[in-house]
Amino acid sequence: MTTIAEVNSGNEALCADQCMRIHQLMVRARVLDERMIQMSKSGEGYFWIGGPGEEAFNVCLGLQLKKGCGPDYDFLHLHYRSLATLLAMGMPMLDATRQAAVRITDPHSMGRNFLGHSALRKWNVVPVSSVVGAKFAMAPGTALVQKRHGGDGVTVVVGGDAGSSQGDFATCMIWSTRPGQELPVLMIVTNNQWGISTPMRSQHSEQHIVDRGEPFGIPGEVVDGNDPIASWHALRRALQWCRRKRRPFMLESQVSRLHGHSSSSGAMRVENEPDCLALWETKLLAAGVLTRASIDELWEAARGEAAAAVQQALQEPEPTPDDVRRHTYAPSPVDVVYPDDYTGLPH
Amino acid sequence: MTTIAEVNSGNEALCADQCMRIHQLMVRARVLDERMIQMSKSGEGYFWIGGPGEEAFNVCLGLQLKKGCGPDYDFLHLHYRSLATLLAMGMPMLDATRQAAVRITDPHSMGRNFLGHSALRKWNVVPVSSVVGAKFAMAPGTALVQKRHGGDGVTVVVGGDAGSSQGDFATCMIWSTRPGQELPVLMIVTNNQWGISTPMRSQHSEQHIVDRGEPFGIPGEVVDGNDPIASWHALRRALQWCRRKRRPFMLESQVSRLHGHSSSSGAMRVENEPDCLALWETKLLAAGVLTRASIDELWEAARGEAAAAVQQALQEPEPTPDDVRRHTYAPSPVDVVYPDDYTGLPH
Amino acid sequence: MATLVQAVRMALHYGETYLGVTDILGEDVGPPLGGVFTATQGLETAWNTPLDERGIVGAAMGIAYAGGRPVAEIQFCDYGFNTIDLLKVAGNQRWAGGGNYEMPIVLMTPSGSGIRGSLYHSHSFESWASRLAGWKVVMPSNALDAYGLMLSAIVDPNPVLVLLPKALLRVRGEKLIPGEPADPELLKQLIDAPLGDRTGWRPRWPDLDEYLVPIGTADQVREGTHATLVSYGRTLPLCVKAADLLRESDGLTCDVIDLRSIFPYDWRMISQSVLKTGRVLFVNEDSEVTNFGEHLLRRVVEEHFYDLLARPRVLQGQHVPGIGLNQIYEQNTVPQLPHILETLRAVATEEA
């Protein structure tokens, strides 16, 4: 099958190997999210939020990042729907199911935070906070260090459409374009047209959110996030701009929200939005890159992998009462009360 | 002299009577601000902040407002440099000097707040807060009531260039352009190129601040705020747009800051910025609308008026310890502890 | 019997029908959702805002300045911390402006733990809020009080913060709201939006009556002599349970006071009870450094130090950065029934 060299979308193309790699990651992300939705309903987990419908775009992002620790690498201020990005970067499913199962082994939060609230120092994934907007205020800071440090590391900040209403979105644009101090920030908006139950169009008159970059000289692009080929190239251009020009870029990805907002709203599958994965499979089938059988096999394998990741996580220990205070403070040589960590009120 | 019908500036003109009226108000504002600067240095007052350099624009604003109480009239979220606007609306000098002298008779704040922090319910002047930005979050609220109420009352919100960095500035744009719910807000930026000691150009890459309205479909105009004729007409167009279309408009007025930021930075006269009043007098002299003698007379009269306003204020009573808590609460029929006002901790 | 959240909804209906409420605004409060907890379903004046808490508070203030009477919602109090400057302005504008303007806004927001909410759906807000001079702050622990406090909040011409205990929103009241049908199923049919498509749905409101819980009045929900127990919100029913258990097990009886109004608070009721019992325990789930319960303790020490028979106590949440999702975290971060019972017993039995 891999004799087919390229797959096309409009004027753009992607080599078949890459297409298959993207497809496999999309399947794994979708299967994992669906399995974690189950967890939230069965009591194996308490809560689900994730990215079904964003896999095409998010996988392409994950595959093009410069992964590592420190200012030589990309800094990531992710969204709570960025699961596919992390899988594409190489995160094992287990590190998601551990968080879904609120285990002490959860590398993102020790079973403390909601699913999708990632934190991985080894890959510059700064802790995702539930506070919509906050990351847009922080992103210029990581980018500033990167700019000063040299190299081609950039800062990527990903948020939703509704979240662009927060003043911090403007803060990010202003701070990234201070004259002579422009910063390599890639501002990504995954526009699924919804903020929980509120349609984007009921609250926002901007034709495209990226239009807001124009007055600041921030170039922008709107991309069909359901199309992996378009997404791949839009991300390639955007990242290249930031890496080379050391200036901001804004990318708006039109995506679907296939299971509603979160488990709080039921996480039922919606029927009226395009499914990037189904579309991609249709395309790859038509292009002869994949067969029905090879697709089924992939899904099967992903399901097995997800099941194992859930099973493994559920066997791992939960926190104990002693864990409540852990990591409140980093050890400090200049603190006589908390030289190590927090141990309750001063005594 | 009033046989001269009009004065021109570029393609625009203003009738001589209006020009004289504007001039007189500018002189009164300038003289009063200068006198209040003296107060801050002599100990007659504690603090000065004001609008020398903004008189041309601010007077034109004050003269075109729909003055009154309630949603039929314009709501004003003013800047702390809006003295000339208030004088143009008819505020007596005494109501400024009372605040400068921190008397209990100060109608804006009972001697509590800094100069320029106005509050006049009779004219819909909502209390100016020192918190730069906050007014931009509030302005859509007054405008929403006006829109619903009908009529042609609009909301005018005035802030500085540096203050546009606050997220609330974006909030105002977003909330004023919700699809189908557009609001009659006139956003005015008095751009003096400074935030205390920080040049606008060191922090902002937007060519014009009003460009930020474009993505939201908010029309904008930049006007030479040192030119009363240009200011008059720009304000006329802007207010008319808001009154008739019931939609937002943004106006950026390029003004001078002739005495630095405030008494905290010395309030010394700067020499390198255009003085709208001097320019205007030159123009009106050249046009034959005023004579040197008539100008001198006006200044003399204004100085006398200001001196009297200071003297009167200084004779008025100061607050007493009993005033500390007054007006913490409005009387409430449903509060058993504070049916009237705050009387200390519950007892 | 209505749930607490139904009571809030009915109060808002009463408010927009009879008390001049002009706007109920917030994220997802309008159709189709009617609030993430259903508090605003079917209301005439409810509308959705952008995802912008500063805009919500600011707009409410502006609406009030122009003569409207808004009820604004912060979806979770956890997301109100970027608006504290605006809340301060709302609280100080009348004072700062020498009495020029009133500020009749109601801000309502779910507060506290108990719904497995992890860090950002478990915060308490009352200790922060109690510092906002110029504001009044109330927190009901049952449906009827929610109705009565909400109406008072609406009527009061000052900014009033209504904290809704998340954990109790779906708890049914024991007392009827004046006008509500006694059958909860019927009530549900009348005023709860159906699942699925709601485009054609309209609520059928019962014919409700005015019922005001005056601001500043607490409710004494148990009477006793061995100790005074003061709480509000989620921990209030736990305190009642603890007091009942202590009576059963040890024969010790307590005054249990539901504060309801956090500022101003019903000092007279607290004071009289402490004078009677000489022993007092304040319980809340907010974190323990600079906690509103510590303020109440200070008042007791200030006015009743020499009346106390035993060390007065405050039981609070831990001073940690958040409440973790795994229930081990939550159970060991904020007071639960066993902690309350144990501390109450200690207060009631400590040798003087």
Place this chain on the structure above:
Amino acid sequence: MATLVQAVRMALHYGETYLGVTDILGEDVGPPLGGVFTATQGLETAWNTPLDERGIVGAAMGIAYAGGRPVAEIQFCDYGFNTIDLLKVAGNQRWAGGGNYEMPIVLMTPSGSGIRGSLYHSHSFESWASRLAGWKVVMPSNALDAYGLMLSAIVDPNPVLVLLPKALLRVRGEKLIPGEPADPELLKQLIDAPLGDRTGWRPRWPDLDEYLVPIGTADQVREGTHATLVSYGRTLPLCVKAADLLRESDGLTCDVIDLRSIFPYDWRMISQSVLKTGRVLFVNEDSEVTNFGEHLLRRVVEEHFYDLLARPRVLQGQHVPGIGLNQIYEQNTVPQLPHILETLRAVATEEA
């Protein structure tokens, strides 16, 4: 002898020279002004930001994530109230992220009354700040402590808030900062920017030494037996004066403790002193409902209730929406020397 604000400036110079400070950022902190109180004049890494406190705090956090060590300034603490959500994130990110990241930021901001600052240049911030789990909070009352606390704040890998008492910024210290010239005129010539044009000016820094005031250590500035007096910031020198006056007038002596570190606080020193004197007064100027002094009182009641000889007290600012500009307001809103003296005398002399 350096003023407090000069000490801060020297600490920042030491920090950027020897302790890895990468950025000193805030409104007007860079050239030409170097801060509205001159705290950042002549520093290598100081730069001006947009007028956006959320951006300032957010950028500092980002810089720290990427390995920098920023010192951020909020020009007046009064303007920090729209950043409390970010401060919370800064304080909870390590805990929430299971220890993935440190957050070595210093946030400095002038706090408190005493410069005729009206509503928005007179706020106190420590009661709010003490509620921010994950943060450390310090407040010097003299130049040497300002230097030593600032260095510790820089070295500490956690977020540290340095509150600078506005009223004391221009007060000269009584002890030399290690390395500073003894002659204040000389120091001024070396490190204060000239009035007028500063384009050619460069500071000539004295050769300073490291001096750390460990976080969590208070300073006992007076010793006595009749009462314990605990304060910090603007009211600390007033407390010293009150204690001295009381000794002169009544022959009563007090322990006066300069807390310096608000969280964590030096509980051992407070506790030992209270054990010795049995009488305690906490003084601060923050407003009186849910005040950090009430927390300290609660700790005393919790651990020393039966050791107390007299009712413990907290003297605080009034619960009003602001401090008015006319000095009648200010004098009657926050504690002044006569109030402190009177209350101290009452504590020290109350019959047990």
